[in-house]
Amino acid sequence: MRENIWKYISAVLILLLAASSVAVVLLYMQNSELKSYTPSNVSPVVVETSLNATCNETAYRLQIEELQRQLDFMRAQLRERNMPEDNTTIAVVPIFGLIDEYTALRIVPLLRDIARNDSIGGVVLWIESPGGYVGPVRDIYATVRKLNLIKPVVAYTGGMAASGGYYIAAGAEKIIADPLAEVGSIGVIYVHYNLQKNYEMNGIKVDVFKTGPYKDTGAEWRDLSEEEREMIAESIDTYFQAFLQAVSSGRNMPLNETRKYATGQTWFAMNVTGSLVDETGDIDRALSILSEELNVTNPRVVIYSGDSPSDFGIFGSTALLLDPRYVSAYLKTG
Numbered sequence: 001m002r003e004n005i006w007k008y009i010s011a012v013l014i015l016l017l018a019a020s021s022v023a024v025v026l027l028y029m030q031n032s033e034l035k036s037y038t039p040s041n042v043s044p045v046v047v048e049t050s051l052n053a054t055c056n057e058t059a060y061r062l063q064i065e066e067l068q069r070q071l072d073f074m075r076a077q078l079r080e081r082n083m084p085e086d087n088t089t090i091a092v093v094p095i096f097g098l099i100d101e102y103t104a105l106r107i108v109p110l111l112r113d114i115a116r117n118d119s120i121g122g123v124v125l126w127i128e129s130p131g132g133y134v135g136p137v138r139d140i141y142a143t144v145r146k147l148n149l150i151k152p153v154v155a156y157t158g159g160m161a162a163s164g165g166y167y168i169a170a171g172a173e174k175i176i177a178d179p180l181a182e183v184g185s186i187g188v189i190y191v192h193y194n195l196q197k198n199y200e201m202n203g204i205k206v207d208v209f210k211t212g213p214y215k216d217t218g219a220e221w222r223d224l225s226e227e228e229r230e231m232i233a234e235s236i237d238t239y240f241q242a243f244l245q246a247v248s249s250g251r252n253m254p255l256n257e258t259r260k261y262a263t264g265q266t267w268f269a270m271n272v273t274g275s276l277v278d279e280t281g282d283i284d285r286a287l288s289i290l291s292e293e294l295n296v297t298n299p300r301v302v303i304y305s306g307d308s309p310s311d312f313g314i315f316g317s318t319a320l321l322l323d324p325r326y327v328s329a330y331l332k333t334g
Contacts, residue, residue: 088121088296092303098312100133104139111143121294122152130323131164152293156286157181164321170250174278177269178287185323187264188239192317193220218317263324
């Protein structure tokens with residue numbers, strides 16, 4: 001048994017190494033795309049490229065394709081080792097409501113347990129969420145990506161998978177959505193409380209003792225300096241680039257193509273089939289697609305209980321992977 005476990009761990013590590021190699025090369029290529037990206041309202045600048053640069057680009061693309069083939073092969077081998085022989089079970093894992101630390105605390109251990117459960121062949125992530133906090137969203141996304149290396153994961157939404165909800169869905173192998181489900185809202189929003197005038201009007205004086213000039217950046221008792229605004233903008237852009245990379249990689253779209261959908265808006269799934277979603281349908285269609293992937297005809301379906309965070313609130317200055325329509329309802333100062 002111990003020998004089998006170490007074989008399993010070794011296979012996972014090798015697969016992750018291959019995935020990392022693909023990610024590094026893709027990042028290099030996509031950074032090049034960003035440099036050449038020209039907004040539609042700006043006159044293009046003609047830049048002469050050397051033959052050597054073209055050859056390097058071709059070489060990198062060939063390397064990406066080769067690494068992707070190796071990754072696909074290794075994923076197939078790893079999944080075959082973990083494929084249950086009889087009584088295959090499909091786990092349906094709901095991710096409902098706004099996503100906070102408690103959501104991650106429930107979902108991450110559950111997905112890790114499913115990865116170790118030999119009787120479960122694959123997972124349907126049932127997502128109905130407008131997003132939430134950056135950290136928990138990324139934690140769940142990373143876990144979904146790892147699980148998808150071992151067992152196929154299909155994401156499904158019947159109503160909404162927006163912002164952080166869509167971020168998580170991008171980690172699955174396929175995304176199925178009701179035709180009128182809202183998907184997308186690719187972007188990051190930052191909320192800052194500036195109650196300085198309110199404090200002054202109420203005679204509240206705040207004395208701050210800090211060890212560095214930026215220790216109270218984002219505090220509600222004062223406005224942001226221009227330098228702090230630039231720092232925050234840089235942080236938000238970093239989160240945004242990670243979001244773009246996740247969608248580009250998960251949906252197998254070039255980065256410039258992905259940017260077309262990164263306006264912060266949502267789309268009906270029926271209007272973005274083939275790009276942001278693979279196919280429209282209901283939960284039964286998602287189960288059917290996963291059954292085909294597992295090559296089973298009558299799997300046992302287990303739906304795990306889902307619960308929403310009970311006290312989600314934006315209590316202070318913070319970055320969010322959240323659909324902007326939901327921000328005002330969760331602003332809290334108490």
